[in-house]
Amino acid sequence: MKRWNQFGAIETIYEEEQELSSPSLSPSSSSSPPPLHSIINAWSLDSGCEPDVLIRVQGTSFHLHKDRMISRSSYLKRHLTGVSNVTLSPPLNITVETFATVAGFCYSGRVHLTASNVAAVRVAAELLGMSTEGESLCDVAELYFERVIGIDALRVLRSCVILLPEAETTASLASRCIEALVWEGYDVTFMDVVVAMELQHFQLLACSLNRRLPNHDVLYNMVDLYLKVRQGHENKYGKLTEEQKTEICNNIDCAKLSPRILVSCVQNPRMPLRFMVRAILMEHLNTRRTLAAAAPPQPEQRTSLREFLQRDSAQRQAAQIKEAMDSTYSRIQSLERELRGMKMVLLHHQAEDEEHRTNAFNSERSASFHFVPLETRRIQRGGRGSVSSSGFLLPSGTNKNDDGVGACHDGNKVPKMTRFFGHRFVTGLKNAFRISNSASN
The missing domain is CATH 3.30.710.10 (Potassium Channel Kv1.1; Chain A)
Incomplete structure (x- = not known):
């Protein structure tokens, strides 16, 4: 054995x-x-x-x-x-x-x-x-x-x-534990456990909680904390894209959020824009329902004390929701200004990049196709009969710029440099021929 x-x-x-x-x-x-x-x-x-x-x-x-x-x-x-x-x-x-x-x-x-x-x-x-x-x-x-x-x-x-993920895919064990903690009122104690999860595991858990929880306030707080931790530790966990944030937040049903959490969601800068739009629409729908409930009764109808108290409570809620809506609109305007600013910055950077590429192209083109005037090529030969051989000098009184170089133009007239160059060139030729004749004699 x-x-x-x-x-x-x-x-x-x-x-x-x-x-x-x-x-x-x-x-x-x-x-x-x-x-x-x-x-x-x-x-x-x-x-x-x-x-x-x-x-x-x-x-x-x-x-x-x-x-x-x-x-x-x-x-x-x-x-x-x-x-x-x-x-x-x-x-x-x-x-x-x-x-x-x-x-x-x-x-x-x-x-x-x-x-x-x-x-x-x-x-x-x-x-x-x-x-x-x-x-x-x-x-x-x-x-x-x-x-x-x-x-x-x-x-x-x-x-x-x-x-994970087997603990959730086989029998929904993790989400059932969180559900039990929420029912017992311990919805804060498990937060440090879930925020350390990998992205795909957290997404799986949030999807399960979407089906299990009748109220999504806890799910929203869990998602918000997860996004906050990931944002503060991007070097450790990596940066979440806008699509990944949206995919996580899609597990939150805005219709199952309390009015207070809904307002907080609309004003939360960590939430993706598409999710915030859904929250705004739901907030407007709740406002319309509250205003409809707060509408005064028809004159011929008698109002009981209970109906009066309900209407008074609805009016107070409508006032609070209106204040929240004003804050929401301010937040939307701020987001629009930020988007416009980002667009202007992107356009500015694109223009700078285009200008940089154009300058670089022109610089390379200038270096590849350098043109030397015919007269300059003749001068550079330094041979007999060239201007340099006859002692090319600027005449006294010729205008100069700050660098000591003779001015090239004189108003709309023929450039002085051109007239002087022609005169000296002819004089040099005459001297050259004169010297040559003297030598031959």
């Missing part, structure tokens, strides 16, 4: 704390079952059969009896058909400790549940298809979960966070 040391770390599984394992919560959790290795050894002695399947979980091997495992789990029944080993790998979110608890239930029909492990066992039971007829592990864990969230829903919620 194989010894228990083949199971590695499984021997210490049941040494965890025994919190909230009250016998009154579930018959199956009334006492801790014996360790898994003792259960397997006892079954081997009674049946005369050695373990005949190998199940690997996160690097740990479990030598178990095939008939016991497939009798409780439809998943294992499918995957152990014709084979003697299987590996439970992702997307199955099952730890070694959780599987040891599940395997013990397959042998004895008993399981030790606490507020810390009930979510993990409930998820594992769902993933492994342990919902067979009779007292299935899904039923046992579900019964315990429903009872324990009335005692310590916050502890259960913390254990659900590390099991």
Whole structure:
């Protein structure tokens, strides 16, 4: 017979704390079952059969009896058909400790549940298809979960966070914990738990709460805090796009918000613009309903004291809503001014970029196609007969600019520089020919 040391770390599984394992919560959790290795050894002695399947979980091997495992789990029944080993790998979110608890239930029909492990066992039971007829592990864990969230829903919620998304997709465990906390009035205690979630997990949870909560004030506060934390820690979590914010806020039903939260939502700069528009429309609809309720009765109708008090209350509410509407309109105008300012800045930057590209193009073109006048090329030769050979000098009295260079134009007349250049050029030619004739004589 194989010894228990083949199971590695499984021997210490049941040494965890025994919190909230009250016998009154579930018959199956009334006492801790014996360790898994003792259960397997006892079954081997009674049946005369050695373990005949190998199940690997996160690097740990479990030598178990095939008939016991497939009798409780439809998943294992499918995957152990014709084979003697299987590996439970992702997307199955099952730890070694959780599987040891599940395997013990397959042998004895008993399981030790606490507020810390009930979510993990409930998820594992769902993933492994342990919902067979009779007292299935899904039923046992579900019964315990429903009872324990009335005692310590916050502890259960913390254990659900590390099991997302399976904890929500299998049995809506996280959203049910939050729902229990809201009903008990502890809607603030879980905020620090949910704001640390990944974006896709938070979106999944918000979608579930949209269906579960009849009032969305808590959901709005949760979303607002999540956006606030993400905005303040962009280096850690990354910046949310406007589309991502809108997708999150779409889980909030404005019709299920109280008037106070609705006004706060309209004036909240963290909310995406499309969601704020929906909130404004809902606020206007509520205002119209309130004004209609506050309309004076027809003269021929008698007004009872109750109707009078209702109308007076409606008028006060209408005055408060009108004040909130004025504040909302101011906020809308401020947003419009900000949008116009952003548009002007973008247009200004676009114009600067276009000007920069144009200047760069002209600069490259000037460097590539530099033109040298014919006269300048002749002067640069420095040969005989050139202006330079005859001692080209500016005549005294020629106007100069600040750089000491002769002025090129004199009003609308022929440029002085051009006249002087022509005169000196002809004189230089004459001198050159005169010198040449003298040399030949």
